[in-house]
Amino acid sequence: MIALASAIEPLRLANRVAGKPLYRWPCFSIDGQPVQASNGLEFQVGGDLEAASGFHVVAVVAGLDPGRVEDKRLFAWLRRMDRQGADVGAICTATVVLAKAGLLDGYQCTIHWENLAGFVEAFPELEVTDELFEIDRSRFTCAGGTAAADMMLNTIALQHGQELATQAADQFMHERIRDQRDHQRMSLRARLGVRHPKLLSIIATMEENLEEPLSRNDLAREAGLSTRQLERLFRKYLGRSPARYYLELRLNRARLLLLQTEMSVIDVALACGFVSASHFSKCYRDFFGRTPRKERGLPPAPEHMEGRVA
Template structure:
């Protein structure tokens, strides 16, 4: 991952539109903290700004987009959706970065820049829930994902700034080892490192329509009944709609079926208990609605690609 010409991993943070220090911090903080822990400058971040950026809006030590930017990771971050397609220069330069072997990460509205460049065609992209409708209208060739982040062939999309933190700490674990990754997450007061495939926590009240409250009620029933799961028919009966109507709601708004969503809720709760408590694995399985240890282990491995026992052992080894 490190450039052959340099032992320093170069990170360029491109800011093509509106941004906040929180947005920048989600990208820069993991690398800054890693440097502090390592006691050396292993990672170097630089800000890249559009050529037409006013002098008063320029950040200290920033460089222009038209300058010769050399980096291992290019992060495109923006808090506002572009009103029109990106310029031919931006499109050409993004494509050039990727063709030269650079990893490109798009955070929040930055995903619109990647999609406009054509790099995301026929791929899955993690998109923040508030941007999904606008994004899907513009880019029919890109498959929407409600996961925290997606990584495909040096292209990374994150659903938001907190998800960017998870993604970069995972990146540090992959490239520098578990010890550094966990030390960084502890320093940043992260209660856990969320995996890429974890779903965004959607605010269901965003969805309009007379029948929308039924979806909210169904999800709340699931969240409140993890230990003794309800059947799909029971949930439909409690919210006063047919099973078929309930399945349509989940498919339309959450792109999954009720039983699958319910299972994921229970597995996420199980993983949280595995990593944050000393409760036995069998007891955790029972608390999350699994009838036996083997049933819990099988479902957990199918979703997280690791057994509960190995998950806990991995966590203990890093302590």
């Protein structure tokens, strides 16, 4: 809902400020029925896909579990809109829908940071960035949330001038129009409430090396610290050892891959720096209180197969 509203409201306010209808945004669902958002509110639509035609721009909006979308009618309709010359784009996790429809081959695209790792694993052939939004010729994608507002405000500026975009942003107290190079996530300093520069640098290095974790000695050496100083930093500011913090980062990444991809358990384990499924399963169960297979609602694996199961 927040992504949808963030995409629509800049257009409405651009019309209001301009004093004329520069944009319109009829909304449709696959079957023409109202759509319930994850917050419980129902959204009324103007018809089904067959009623949607003749548009210059088509934007697909998705939220939770986009990987479950397997509607061939939707994919065919999107490809038809593309053939008819429409710009086709995605808001939030709908990037997955465009990828499944085969509409992102040869285009740069982005997606919400929480879905980024799973999306890259599922579509390794695509050129995926972690930008706030991407506009690449006839394709546009954005990270969702309020990023949709920034994408639309940038579009308004390109089509009708920066002054109109700024006035529209001012109407809903959006104090700065971000461009696509802005970061999706809050800075590490803001997320962790930590200001120590060397600690932040080490954590950033950890986040960049989840598949092949660095040793404690390597992390300390890169930061210009002794291993004892490294331990003290983590204990003082984060209340845990560097090894524990690193493990939690890897397990949280693993959970996203389990929930968002069809990767086997062993492939998820390897992608997150674990050498065996059995070790991964034990660490996962200790941290989350359930095994990786149970996370997916699968029956437990036989004990003698635990180290090799998919």
